[in-house]
Amino acid sequence: MASIGIGHVVLDHEQNTVRFTREGVRIDLGGIAKGHAVESAVSLLRGRGIEHAIVTAGGDSRVLGDHRGRPWAVGIRDPRQKNGIAARMPVQEEAISTSGDYERFFEADGVRYHHIIEPASGDSARAVRSVTVIGPDAIMTDALSTGVFVLGKQRGLELIDSLDEFEAIVIDQHGEMHFSRGLEPDA
Helix, strand or coil: CCCCCHHHEEEECCCCEEEECCCCCCCCCCCCHHHHHHHHHHHHHHHCCCCCEEEEECCEEEEECCECCECEEEEEECCCCCCCEEEEEEECCCEEEEEECCCCEEEECCEEEECCECCCCCCECCCEEEEEEEECCHHHHHHHHHHHHHHCHHHHHHHHHCCCCCEEEEEECCCCEEECHHHCCCC
């Protein structure tokens, strides 16, 4: 815990350097790296004139155009059933990213430990099982899906509802689905 926090990172813009003020501090770009890779691949495809494609890197995807005149159908995995689908989303010209507690985890004494950490406690975030964010850019959807996961259902959906171009589906710790305003079934 003593090594966690942006206050331990010093950027020198003139020298283009990064320095840490404590031993053991590290920077992990896992919350945006795959989204950046996906956006870079999409940029390469567009540069070569490709108008219809889907680029996927793990839980992060970016869709170009449509799929033979219809939206692409993207499945959101059920976090507790390896081959189960919790929902299907029609996606066209958008990015979709999912963060969950079910790919990289282990269980000890009946407790699931995974890679998405609550900064305040240093423990795995456990209020939700999965967060999927849809929006115009995979870097942002990647970052937001991880951020909303840490914030939890209520605060996370409040954040998404404050952003014009993004929507989210949260599967809470009980397996119930919750939607941002633009995706609510009655919307």
